[in-house]
Amino acid sequence: MRLRTFHPHQPAGKVNVTPLIDVVMVLIIFYLIVGNLARAPLPKVALPSSGTGVAEEDTAVILNVLPAPGGPRVVIDGIEVAVEDLPALLKARLHDPASASVLLRADRSLAFGEVSPIVEACREAGLTSVKLVARRGGTP
């Protein structure tokens, strides 16, 4: 009796890993997006724009400086903070202030005189640098 032979495309003994890689990559990207969305949303600040800059993720504290009638408001993680309390708060939040990464998201309409108390508070807390946040884009 003549038996009908079956010729599969894939030779026996090899595992096709392509669907596995596809699924794992989709899962990784899904968790990246979810992790990114889970962070507290930043307040809307009219940032100055800059054509150059550096993007970084490991940020310790983000200082949001919003214009207000009685002087600028400082918001950290959605909570308003008085400028007088800022050095103590920064010292408490940062283990090593000298190498900490603190972002200053200040409104472009502010005068430097309104931002300088916050910069001085950072200096008082022991920070050796601040990072001025700007919107990506060319100089207006």
Next chain:
Amino acid sequence: MKPFRARSAAALYEAHHGPNMTPMVDVVMVILIFFMASAAILGPEWFLKSALPVVAPTTTPPTDPPARLRIVLDAGDVARVALDDAEPLPVPLFQVEARLRDELARRGAEGLVVLVEPTPNAPYDAVVRVHEWCAAAGITKVGLAGQRP
């Protein structure tokens, strides 16, 4: 009339009707999601680093200190620029970038420190602008001076 023919498993396995779109759809979807994720993570913001120098009276001054280019920012797009302790001379703000590049070409990135000294009436936007010019020129030592007593 043509008689029915029993289909074998092998014949069914071979039955393709057009190209297989599944791998292409997989790859296109992964690329699409990758670009969406990278756009979401990078975000529309970036930053310019600024040092916060402090006066340390106990340390001995270095023997060959780098040149200190002081940029005093005033209100209304006017700046005053001076090297080290010289009296700052007024310069329109748009000319500061050319001066920065000029000093960098003369002294190199290691031999130049830029100290931004904004007056209280100077716009914060101008402070960021000077930092942007320094970053674009390749000046790494940029600091924000404190309020003078």
